[in-house]
Amino acid sequence: MKARLLGAAALLAGDSKADRVVPPSGFTARLTVFTSAAMAFLAVFALALSLATGRLADRWSDQLARSSTVRISAPEDQMPIQEAAVLEVLRTTPGVADARLMSRAEQAALLEPWFGPDLPIETLPIPSLVEVIESEAGFDPDGLRLRLAAEAPGAVLDDHTRWRRPLVEAAGRLRAFGLIAIGLIALSTAAMITLAANAALAANARVIGVLRLVGAQDSYIARAFVRRFTNRTLSGATVGTVAGLIAIMFLPAADEQGGFLTGLGFQGWHWLWPLAIPPLAAITAFWATRLAAIRTLRGLT
Amino acid sequence: MKARLLGAAALLAGDSKADRVVPPSGFTARLTVFTSAAMAFLAVFALALSLATGRLADRWSDQLARSSTVRISAPEDQMPIQEAAVLEVLRTTPGVADARLMSRAEQAALLEPWFGPDLPIETLPIPSLVEVIESEAGFDPDGLRLRLAAEAPGAVLDDHTRWRRPLVEAAGRLRAFGLIAIGLIALSTAAMITLAANAALAANARVIGVLRLVGAQDSYIARAFVRRFTNRTLSGATVGTVAGLIAIMFLPAADEQGGFLTGLGFQGWHWLWPLAIPPLAAITAFWATRLAAIRTLRGLT
Amino acid sequence: MVIELSQAAYGYDGGELLAELDLHIPPGSFHFLTGPSGSGKTTFLKLCYMELLPKRGSARILGRDVREMTRDDVAFTRRRIGVVHQNCEFLDHLPLAENLSLPLSVAGRDTAEAAADLEELLSWVGLEARRNALPPELSGGERQRAALARAVVTSPEVILADEPTGNIDWDMAQRLLRLLIELNRMGKAVVIATHDMNLIRAAKAHVPARVLRLRGGRLQLAGADL
Amino acid sequence: MVIELSQAAYGYDGGELLAELDLHIPPGSFHFLTGPSGSGKTTFLKLCYMELLPKRGSARILGRDVREMTRDDVAFTRRRIGVVHQNCEFLDHLPLAENLSLPLSVAGRDTAEAAADLEELLSWVGLEARRNALPPELSGGERQRAALARAVVTSPEVILADEPTGNIDWDMAQRLLRLLIELNRMGKAVVIATHDMNLIRAAKAHVPARVLRLRGGRLQLAGADL
Numbered sequence A, B: 001m002k003a004r005l006l007g008a009a010a011l012l013a014g015d016s017k018a019d020r021v022v023p024p025s026g027f028t029a030r031l032t033v034f035t036s037a038a039m040a041f042l043a044v045f046a047l048a049l050s051l052a053t054g055r056l057a058d059r060w061s062d063q064l065a066r067s068s069t070v071r072i073s074a075p076e077d078q079m080p081i082q083e084a085a086v087l088e089v090l091r092t093t094p095g096v097a098d099a100r101l102m103s104r105a106e107q108a109a110l111l112e113p114w115f116g117p118d119l120p121i122e123t124l125p126i127p128s129l130v131e132v133i134e135s136e137a138g139f140d141p142d143g144l145r146l147r148l149a150a151e152a153p154g155a156v157l158d159d160h161t162r163w164r165r166p167l168v169e170a171a172g173r174l175r176a177f178g179l180i181a182i183g184l185i186a187l188s189t190a191a192m193i194t195l196a197a198n199a200a201l202a203a204n205a206r207v208i209g210v211l212r213l214v215g216a217q218d219s220y221i222a223r224a225f226v227r228r229f230t231n232r233t234l235s236g237a238t239v240g241t242v243a244g245l246i247a248i249m250f251l252p253a254a255d256e257q258g259g260f261l262t263g264l265g266f267q268g269w270h271w272l273w274p275l276a277i278p279p280l281a282a283i284t285a286f287w288a289t290r291l292a293a294i295r296t297l298r299g300l301t
Numbered sequence C, D: 001m002v003i004e005l006s007q008a009a010y011g012y013d014g015g016e017l018l019a020e021l022d023l024h025i026p027p028g029s030f031h032f033l034t035g036p037s038g039s040g041k042t043t044f045l046k047l048c049y050m051e052l053l054p055k056r057g058s059a060r061i062l063g064r065d066v067r068e069m070t071r072d073d074v075a076f077t078r079r080r081i082g083v084v085h086q087n088c089e090f091l092d093h094l095p096l097a098e099n100l101s102l103p104l105s106v107a108g109r110d111t112a113e114a115a116a117d118l119e120e121l122l123s124w125v126g127l128e129a130r131r132n133a134l135p136p137e138l139s140g141g142e143r144q145r146a147a148l149a150r151a152v153v154t155s156p157e158v159i160l161a162d163e164p165t166g167n168i169d170w171d172m173a174q175r176l177l178r179l180l181i182e183l184n185r186m187g188k189a190v191v192i193a194t195h196d197m198n199l200i201r202a203a204k205a206h207v208p209a210r211v212l213r214l215r216g217g218r219l220q221l222a223g224a225d226l
């Protein structure tokens, strides 16, 4: 393994003489550089989309979702019994992470927007409220309603905040979409580099023939091509990644007002992710070209 | 123009003899087909993302946003005056589309989740509520607060639903992102096809030399290449578009529960958009190859 | 005159390889062009089929000044000139027969009509059996014969052949020469660049061939030593 | 024996072009190979440098059975064989001098050390002035001379030349022949495929050359008629 790594390092460092046997440029070369640049650029965006929607999903689920209430309206004397019954039901309901009786003060705060701070809440025959925190999986609201009706006839489940759940799911779906896009981009890059390498090998069939004729080993010829393509892909992908990062930095940041979409940028150690793109592209190019070269050479005498 | 269209049709229909002078296949050919397929696939996804987020933004803005309330707490006798003052202020506030005093019944319905239907709302000294519907542009809440404080001291603006606005903005940003992606994909496709065409022309330098030698006109040679590349791009893009559409159809639909993200699919006449991808790709290929061929031929005698 | 050079000069990269070229080639004439390797024979022929334009002086091919021709004019004029390149190139993906009829189809002429001529030509150059071979499957001499056949298939007014017998045995070379002499008798102008003195001698036995020699960048008429 | 064929046979596409080839080429020998165009001379040479493997019979090159060689063995063996292809190919993007030292650098040998030899070789084949030219800028004859120079630059044990003087004038051809005779005297085996009887006669005046003739797919020793 170590020898292999050293070999790879030596390979990229280059042997200028062997390199010169492959014509320096040409359109397949530019195509390779451009393809890897374009693909790296798109990959940066897909990565940004994926990470940003990941953050989005996390925030939405933290800030918004998974809170319902149970309202208990009962005669004064029944109240403590029904409250206990409701809490017991909730405690044993799968998907309920926590259930808590709200204090009068909390209830007043909730109502403030509608009445102002002067509401004489103590004098009102208002019901008790239980705040229900859902777990990740969520509970089944219809099942819970049935159980509450049986155990505490005065209890009503109000899950009006559950509408936020689809938002979280949507964010998750966007994240998956970003990941699929990255996968597709990686696959197409590999395919395109393989095809470009094959095109270059085909275009240089005469060069390869001359080299074989004067006694060059397969490994010598393959190395010259592999080095070329790896270097081209590396530089193309680097340019594309940098361009992508610059473009993303100049996108307007979105978290000024609400903080719901945190913008498409990278945050913290997420900046390391796009930096992995050029080396991964180079590794892809290395293997794609190597296999293409070996296959081509096997067909010659 | 008509002659031109007929010419283009004849060009694509093909002249099998002229076609045969270009070697039938090879890696640049496969590269062209693959590139256009991959790019069409990505374009379908970007288009889907863009259209879906467009719908998302529309829905969110319709369903959620742009509704605030003004609460007026005042002594019984002051109430009508302040109500009128508030409505007058709102009528003249830019960004307010509509303002309407809520009836007691509406207020009761709003409070029901917290108190149950039995709340004796008539007996309570509750404030008046004015529903404010924002226009597209939205109003400036701080300015409105200042004006309200001046005109109706008992009025309090509560814009607690405005937090949804960033969501709409986020959706708009995703749509822009999708459009940018489409633009980038179109540009890279054009560039890659140009490069692939150039690579093919370079690889076929000898063919072109032979053809010039035996007296072929530039237009004859260019046509053979242009036809090849246009057809290849068209078929590649068609395959990619169809694959993209199939992939999108098999994505789980998202509008089961909440209706907030309507899924990535196309809806209604939006299905026509992706169908434009293959012809646009073919037109791109046509011009890219034509220019490349003319440039190459000019360099030969 | 099918080819008229007056004071034409050419050189690569700013140098001067050929100069003071004055030559009139009338229809129906037969010329040989000799000179040591690297003296500019191929360059001279390239001036004649407009792959190169003279740097100085003038050249008129088939009656038209090469400097006044458009690219399409060049293409049309080339259809009236048959060229055998020194390194004969073909379309490697098309069988020999299609390569030979290429000048016809490029000119929009009916290849079916010419099929009989093509057969005759193939058997003359001894390639009937290789009709369906791809050019890379031909031997060196077979390629040269095929190149000659392609050059004459359109029955052009001028035939320019660059070392057409370099890879060919003497019997076959004489056969090719007979073909060219035949065409010359039909009124075509023939110019052959060659090193092969035997070929020149053999030709002179049948046609009144003039022998041009390139020496020091100048064109001379070779004397009685040939 | 540097080349040993016993009952070797070869044919393209299932046919049989060459058969019953029995030939021993010892070190220091000088052979000519003749035969009409298309008789299989190039094919025969390809068997000798392992571009083709015999379909039947056996071939031993430099002491090793060609069927038992790995691809790397073939590469190493080829470094000991100098080949002049009929259609000489070069790396078109490298100047002539680098093309000529290519066999050295491919073999990992120090090209700086061989620089003096290279100069001598260049001037022998008359290409000193074209040292920095790219191969496409060479004339047909210059390419052939360059190909010969490249074939002998490593001082190989066997030299196989396919029609090395097809495009070259007689003076230069004699010069190249002298180079090959010189190398032959140093112990190298030389095999030249050619149509040029004058070349064979000229060689026979200096070395005891054997002339092989391909006829009907069989190898014959040419008689006293040469």
Ligand SMILES: Nc1ncnc2c1ncn2[C@@H]1O[C@H](COP(=O)(O)OP(=O)(O)OP(=O)(O)O)[C@@H](O)[C@H]1O
Binding pocket: C012, C013, C017, C035, C036, C037, C038, C039, C040, C041, C042, C043, C044, C086, D130, D133, D136, D137, D138, D139, D140, D141, D142, D167, D168
């Ligand atoms: N494209 C080019 N660029 C630069 N120099 C060139 C080019 N083509 C040919 N030359 C040089 O011009 C000279 C004449 O070349 P040309 O091919 O005309 O010779 P030739 O008489 O045909 O020789 P041969 O008999 O060897 O074919 C040669 O020295 C050659 O190296």
Ligand SMILES: Nc1ncnc2c1ncn2[C@@H]1O[C@H](COP(=O)(O)OP(=O)(O)OP(=O)(O)O)[C@@H](O)[C@H]1O
Binding pocket: C130, C133, C136, C137, C138, C139, C140, C141, C142, C167, C168, D012, D013, D017, D035, D036, D037, D038, D039, D040, D041, D042, D043, D044, D086
């Ligand atoms: N790759 C191939 N596939 C099929 N047939 C081939 C192939 N290469 C050569 N041939 C045929 O084999 C025969 C011998 O070819 P070869 O090149 O050995 O002839 P040669 O003696 O060298 O002829 P020349 O003197 O013309 O060079 C020819 O008829 C040729 O068409």
Ligand SMILES: [Mg+2]
Binding pocket: C041, C042, C043, C086, C162, D139, D140, D141
């Ligand atoms: Mg020449």
Ligand SMILES: [Mg+2]
Binding pocket: C139, C140, C141, D041, D042, D043, D086, D162
């Ligand atoms: Mg041969």
